[in-house]
Amino acid sequence: MITQTITPVTHDLGAFTVRRVLPSKARTMVGPFIFVDEFGPADLTGDGMNVRPHPHINLATVTWLFDGAIDHRDSLRTFATIRPGQVNLMTAGRGIVHSERSPQGELATNPGMFGMQTWLALPDGREEIDPAFEAVKDLPVVEDSGAQARVIMGELWGTRAPTTTYAQTIYADIVLEAGGAIPLDSEADERAVMLVDGSAAVDGVALERYQLAVLAPGTAMRLSSESGGRVMLLGGEAFATKRHVFWNFVSSDRERINQAKDDWRAGRFPLVPGDEEEFIPLPDKPKTVSYP
Template identity: 75%
Template sequence: MTANIVQTITPVTHDLGQFEVRRVLPGKARQMVGPFIFVDQFGPGQLDIGNGMDVRPHPHINLATVTWLFEGAIDHRDTLGTFSTIRPGTVNLMTAGRGIAHSERSPEAERAAGPSLYGMQTWLALPDGREEIDPAFDAVRDLPIVEDSGARACVIMGALWGERAAKTTHAETIYAEIALKPGGAVPLEAGAEERAVMLVGGEAQIDGVSLELHELAVLAPGQAMTLTSREGGRVMLLGGEAFASERHVWWNFVSSDPARIEQAKDDWRAGRFGTVPGDAEEFIPLPDRPKTVSYP
């Protein structure tokens, strides 16, 4: 640890054959950073021609999913009837609220060429009083860019460097992709209650302290810092307001009330989430022992 980095979290890595998925939240070391309660980084990976990513329909409650790609494409379908192809530069926000189911699959054109996959999948816990809002979906392509000769930062959610993204935030949230050229530098503002950075490519430093690839570095609150790179790197910045109340996680369900998660389990078993138009032939059954759980 350093004065500016108060915690580092090493990801749990799942090898899916042609690409890896690295999970830093939730875990035994820490459950949340701001509203972020689930953080996966996947790829880079190149799949064989004819293959693709196939995440069958599955449910969520009391959270919002945020999908951000560096490379590749994903077809999103949900029980609202939404169809959206996620590509780099577009942020997809799916608000589960009281309940939604969706699928994520490689587009057919990508399969024909051999899909590439490289990006981030995160969940935001919904704040008290808003956990059971109506489900919704939003895709935004026109995102603020802050750049100079040494760095380019895309503001995915929230307000940073004097710019605000046109994306719904249910709680105070900051989320950005920072691309550093060799010798580049970016100031990290001190405003958010909780912040963390993840190096997802190349190399970078916080006030001269090197970041480890794919680790989540939780930053000290209330301190301005500088992110730099000697040779070039890609860094994700995430965080926002600290939640005062506890959140529970079981599989794809997040809630402040454990009983609500039990109800969601029953609803999925009974088919009460509905079907996904255009992808109604299969689904992911409720697991006995999910990989994503709370760590009290």
């Protein structure tokens, strides 16, 4: 049973569209997921995607692409080009700075841009861990009745992804053929699905594209598609402690967010090697995430 549907807030960035379902007025989190953006599909032209250096604390960002490529740089001296089939997990912990830009050498071929960016709140006692980065390509695939599910994080259908998790987390990319179906695991405290392409239904109830459909906990359900579709499944353990969000900062402690704001204004965060010239200023008004 679908217990709640969340319609995204849409941001038109010119080159591509971003649709945000979390956080929303209706709901802040599903498991550890506190921020869920879907972007594209789009064909990038001109300068492409250029998200200037910006900071994070007390969270982990998860980038997953269906199409396109993004050059990731961070203050740990990481450089990685994100491509479909590879999950990038950046753990902010006590603080990290990163930038996300289209590979300049590929802009002439008019690359696509289509994917998901999510944030995971770090659990109590682990919010201030050391920052880290990992890119994982060898993700397990589960196949069943015309459905192929790639497990991005956590354990689903008896298969565990090698990606690091800090709280109990489930995250999967499910591609359904026409007439395909797959059971939705019911182990997680909280879980939700998002249709990102084609059509699909949960126990016969049609999903609306880009809406987040929150599922009843502990209930066995079946995801199916008559004509083919693509669905993201996400969730995990429910957090007992409230998380606060301001811009790119997440924390259980408001004062920790205020400290991060002061540190960014004062230039106390580290620079991003290879991308030191620009940065996104702290916004005057509280909002979640910045885009150039």
